Amino acid sequence: MNIGIEHYLVLSAILFVIGAYGVIVRKNLIIVLMSLELMLNAANLAFVAFSNALGDMTGHVFMIMTITVAAAEVAVGLALLVSIYSHRESLDIDILKLLKG
Amino acid sequence: MIVWIILFPMIGAILNGLLFASGFWKKKCNGDEHTEHNISGIIASGAVLLSALLSTYFFVQLLSLEPSQRQIIQELFVWIPSGDFTVSFELMFDTLSSVMALVITWIGFLIHIYSIGYMHHDKGFAKYFTYLNIFVFFMLILVLGNNFPLMFVGWEGVGLASFLLIGFWYQDTEKAYAGRKAFVVNRIGDFGFILGIFFIFFIFGSVNYQDVFGKALDPAFMSAVPAVTITAIGLLLFVGAVGKSAQFPLFVWLPDAMAGPTPVSALIHAATMVTAGAYMMARCNVFYSQSPTAQMVVVSIAAFTAILAATIAITQNDIKKVLAYSTVSQLGYMFMAIGVGAYAAGLFHLVTHAFFKALLFLGSGSVIHAMSDEQDIRKMGGLRKKIPITAITFLIGTLAIAGVPFLSGFFSKDEILAALYDRGYTIHWIIALITVVLTALYMLRLYLLTFEGKSRVPESIKRYIHESPYSMTIPLIVLAVLSILGGYIGVPDFMGKVVGLHDTNLFEHYLSPAILIDNAKEVGHHLFGHWALVGFSIGGAALGIIIAFYLYSFKPSAPAKIAKDIEPLYKASKNKWYVDELYDYIFVQPFSYLCNQAYRFDQNIIDGAVNGVAAALKDTALTLQTAQTGVIRSYATLMAIGAAVILIIIVLW
Amino acid sequence: METVVFYVFAALALAGALMVITFKNPVSSALSLVLTLFSTAVLFVLLLAHFVAVIQILVYAGAIMILFLFTVMFLNLKPDALKFESKHLGFKVSALLVILLFVGYFASLGFKKGLYLSNTSTSDIEGFGTVQGVGMSLFTDYLLPFELTSILILVAIIGVVVIAKKRAN
Numbered sequence: 058m059n060i061g062i063e064h065y066l067v068l069s070a071i072l073f074v075i076g077a078y079g080v081i082v083r084k085n086l087i088i089v090l091m092s093l094e095l096m097l098n099a100a101n102l103a104f105v106a107f108s109n110a111l112g113d114m115t116g117h118v119f120m121i122m123t124i125t126v127a128a129a130e131v132a133v134g135l136a137l138l139v140s141i142y143s144h145r146e147s148l149d150i151d152i153l154k155l156l157k158g
Numbered sequence: 159m160i161v162w163i164i165l166f167p168m169i170g171a172i173l174n175g176l177l178f179a180s181g182f183w184k185k186k187c188n189g190d191e192h193t194e195h196n197i198s199g200i201i202a203s204g205a206v207l208l209s210a211l212l213s214t215y216f217f218v219q220l221l222s223l224e225p226s227q228r229q230i231i232q233e234l235f236v237w238i239p240s241g242d243f244t245v246s247f248e249l250m251f252d253t254l255s256s257v258m259a260l261v262i263t264w265i266g267f268l269i270h271i272y273s274i275g276y277m278h279h280d281k282g283f284a285k286y287f288t289y290l291n292i293f294v295f296f297m298l299i300l301v302l303g304n305n306f307p308l309m310f311v312g313w314e315g316v317g318l319a320s321f322l323l324i325g326f327w328y329q330d331t332e333k334a335y336a337g338r339k340a341f342v343v344n345r346i347g348d349f350g351f352i353l354g355i356f357f358i359f360f361i362f363g364s365v366n367y368q369d370v371f372g373k374a375l376d377p378a379f380m381s382a383v384p385a386v387t388i389t390a391i392g393l394l395l396f397v398g399a400v401g402k403s404a405q406f407p408l409f410v411w412l413p414d415a416m417a418g419p420t421p422v423s424a425l426i427h428a429a430t431m432v433t434a435g436a437y438m439m440a441r442c443n444v445f446y447s448q449s450p451t452a453q454m455v456v457v458s459i460a461a462f463t464a465i466l467a468a469t470i471a472i473t474q475n476d477i478k479k480v481l482a483y484s485t486v487s488q489l490g491y492m493f494m495a496i497g498v499g500a501y502a503a504g505l506f507h508l509v510t511h512a513f514f515k516a517l518l519f520l521g522s523g524s525v526i527h528a529m530s531d532e533q534d535i536r537k538m539g540g541l542r543k544k545i546p547i548t549a550i551t552f553l554i555g556t557l558a559i560a561g562v563p564f565l566s567g568f569f570s571k572d573e574i575l576a577a578l579y580d581r582g583y584t585i586h587w588i589i590a591l592i593t594v595v596l597t598a599l600y601m602l603r604l605y606l607l608t609f610e611g612k613s614r615v616p617e618s619i620k621r622y623i624h625e626s627p628y629s630m631t632i633p634l635i636v637l638a639v640l641s642i643l644g645g646y647i648g649v650p651d652f653m654g655k656v657v658g659l660h661d662t663n664l665f666e667h668y669l670s671p672a673i674l675i676d677n678a679k680e681v682g683h684h685l686f687g688h689w690a691l692v693g694f695s696i697g698g699a700a701l702g703i704i705i706a707f708y709l710y711s712f713k714p715s716a717p718a719k720i721a722k723d724i725e726p727l728y729k730a731s732k733n734k735w736y737v738d739e740l741y742d743y744i745f746v747q748p749f750s751y752l753c754n755q756a757y758r759f760d761q762n763i764i765d766g767a768v769n770g771v772a773a774a775l776k777d778t779a780l781t782l783q784t785a786q787t788g789v790i791r792s793y794a795t796l797m798a799i800g801a802a803v804i805l806i807i808i809v810l811w
Numbered sequence: 812m813e814t815v816v817f818y819v820f821a822a823l824a825l826a827g828a829l830m831v832i833t834f835k836n837p838v839s840s841a842l843s844l845v846l847t848l849f850s851t852a853v854l855f856v857l858l859l860a861h862f863v864a865v866i867q868i869l870v871y872a873g874a875i876m877i878l879f880l881f882t883v884m885f886l887n888l889k890p891d892a893l894k895f896e897s898k899h900l901g902f903k904v905s906a907l908l909v910i911l912l913f914v915g916y917f918a919s920l921g922f923k924k925g926l927y928l929s930n931t932s933t934s935d936i937e938g939f940g941t942v943q944g945v946g947m948s949l950f951t952d953y954l955l956p957f958e959l960t961s962i963l964i965l966v967a968i969i970g971v972v973v974i975a976k977k978r979a980n
Contacts, residue, residue, distance in 0.1 A: 088832065
């Protein structure tokens with residue numbers, strides 16, 4: 058059986074929802090951030106798969122953009138995390154409900 | 159270069175506004191008030207003086223041109239480019255606008271000088287001069303603009319300046335109301351005016367004077383235009399003039415406008431702005447000359463206004479109110495002249511009236527100044543000995559307006575009367591003649607009660623009565639000289655021949671290029687010749703003067719007795735024929751009733767609906783508020799569910 | 812051969828992902844994430860995206876993961892800082908439902924559209940997936956977005972410095 062684009066897409070979807078599950082269910086801020094990375098990575102996979110299927114390298118370019126965004130996001134997220142931890146001595150995401158307006 | 163005529167006052171206004179009225183000078187330079195007032199007054203007067211000199215320069219240039227070429231046009235920029243329709247910011251200095259510009263700038267200059275003395279102790283000195291310069295700026299745009307929209311800009315601008323200056327002492331609620339009344343009543347007229355402009359554009363496809371009047375003079379073009387259209391244009395423009403120039407039924411604002419500082423009354427509400435209507439109609443002479451119906455309406459309303467205002471003026475006790483009604487009455491004369499097609503006569507009266515009415519107002523200002531702000535002539539009397547210069551100049555003004563021979567008012571008024579009679583408006587002529595008697599009567603009454611007889615001044619004020627400073631008396635003297643000599647620019651040809659001055663009417667001759675249709679044709683043979691008409695008007699003036707002397711000088715008890723004999727009439731006249739009350743009853747009260755109903759409707763139904771919606775939203779929001787837990791994961795869940803729902807919709811579609 | 816490689820690394824990627832979200836200890840999670848990212852990189856190679864695969868390993872598995880690990884180490888977490896996890900069944904149930912939906916959708920999308928991988932034709936395109944090819948694309952058609960990402964990174968750097976500095980006092 059040949060490997061078609063649908064295989065990659067299904068894999069990408071599963072990775073994505075695993076990431077989403079992690080974001081929703083986990084309370085540890087670090088792991089939430091990692092789950093976010095998983096979701097981005099899943100999206101990247103889909104990009105590259107489509108790029109191959111269509112014979113167009115735009116998907117690669119977008120993948121590079123996504124990596125850049127992910128790097129920025131991780132940097133800022135971790136900085137916030139550090140400052141939250143130094144304030145609250147905890148990585149529980151639910152302490153952020155203090156921000157409730 | 160003509161543009162500098164209007165730019166100088168604008169620069170003056172900007173300088174005064176930014177430097178002084180804003181308080182900048184006071185804060186930054188620690189200048190004392192005296193210096194500040196002097197500089198500010200000099201800037202404002204200087205600006206107008208420069209305009210005046212420039213106007214004179216261009217006037218001399220005009221004189222050097224051939225009569226038919228007397229027109230200088232300067233286009234500055236295209237103001238409204240809109241497809242086929244373009245309006246340029248274009249100024250025209252022709253014979254008609256030159257007359258207006260000279261009157262505005264020179265009399266404006268004198269009144270600026272006068273104001274320096276009159277307003278010297280006022281806190282809003284710089285603000286006053288800023289407004290005054292703004293006024294001169296807009297007035298010059300009005301008369302120098304070469305198209306109707308530009309005239310309208312000036313028209314509205316002077317309305318604004320008038321509003322600002324009437325309500326200048328706005329801390330006094332009544333004065334602020336007077337300003338508002340002037341503004342609102344003027345809006346009614348402006349509505350007619352702008353409709354007239356639309357109509358002109360609709361018919362002639364242009365708003366430029368040359369294009370419009372050129373087409374209006376073209377018989378081929380006019381044959382396709384129904385006569386009723388021209389009448390409509392004429393009447394709509396006249397509605398505008400009625401508002402601005404205080405004719406019946408919109409004259410009610412002018413007497414109230416006396417709430418402003420007296421020099422303002424002199425400049426805006428006597429000499430210049432109120433005559434804008436006359437200027438506008440003279441400019442549009444082609445329309446009136448082609449529409450006998452419009453002419454008839456104009457003459458009739460003008461005649462009615464003239465006599466109505468004169469009868470009110472007789473019984474007023476406020477020195478400025480008398481002059482205000484006298485202005486309304488004199489404006490009636492101008493419109494009578496314009497209505498019969500004697501445009502030159504109307505403008506001639508406009509000019510002489512500007513001289514003597516400015517003089518009278520400034521004189522009354524001088525009296526008020528001397529009397530520590532007392533305006534009631536019942537508390538005056540015998541002032542001539544205390545303030546001789548004011549008294550003598552005021553007397554000259556009085557005699558000039560009354561039509562005493564060889565003073566300016568005599569020539570101009572006589573010409574109007576002659577025009578009325580010559581062109582067959584006999585009834586109007588009789589009314590105008592009665593008004594001459596009344597004019598002489600109320601003006602002499604004013605003079606006699608104020609300056610002659612026994613002093614009725616309260617002791618508390620008496621000590622302080624003093625002649626005004628030079629800055630005020632010099633303009634008075636200059637204007638007095640003008641009131642005497644100003645009439646000689648327009649001596650009628652038949653008189654000129656006798657004394658060997660000129661054999662043509664200089665003023666009429668000068669103005670003729672701007673009067674595009676001259677329908678001065680005399681109708682048939684008349685009972686009275688020119689000299690007989692002059693005799694009638696002299697007789698009328700003399701009659702008025704004699705009655706005034708009899709009533710107010712020889713038999714001071716008589717007026718009260720007469721007033722008692724004809725009490726209803728007296729009361730009606732004193733209460734201005736109840737016109738204000740009538741308007742209140744017809745317009746203001748139903749309107750305020752309507753407004754009250756609308757207010758209630760708004761409160762209960764519209765606001766009720768709005769508030770109901772708001773309350774419902776508030777309740778909903780309070781319920782939904784519980785969803786805002788602040789737990790980030792629940793937000794993420796909700797977002798994911800939302801995305802899932804969208805997915806379902808896409809897949810199942 | 813290709814099929815075998817795909818299934819092996821797909822399985823590894825899924826396993827890594829599952830470990831990321833199940834481990835309690837962030838260090839273990841991070842290492843699992845590396846596994847997933849590395850496996851994905853291999854899949855990229857299968858898709859002829861060579862340059863992107865290298866980037867994936869260098870930037871993602873390298874730099875970003877180091878940042879994660881560094882932070883975890885830096886925080887010096889106390890044991891009880893990790894003793895919290897959701898006990899709410901509601902979250903888990905709803906999350907699972909959502910997952911099923913997404914999987915179903917993407918699966919149907921993949922099968923419905925009839926798109927097929929075109930390794931043979933794609934490899935004919937000159938420079939497909941190489942540094943040169945991606946670079947050409949990046950610096951010609953996508954120059955502006957590329958430059959904008961540099962601004963994004965700059966902003967992120969400044970933001971991080973500001974956030975970290977404030978808390979230092």
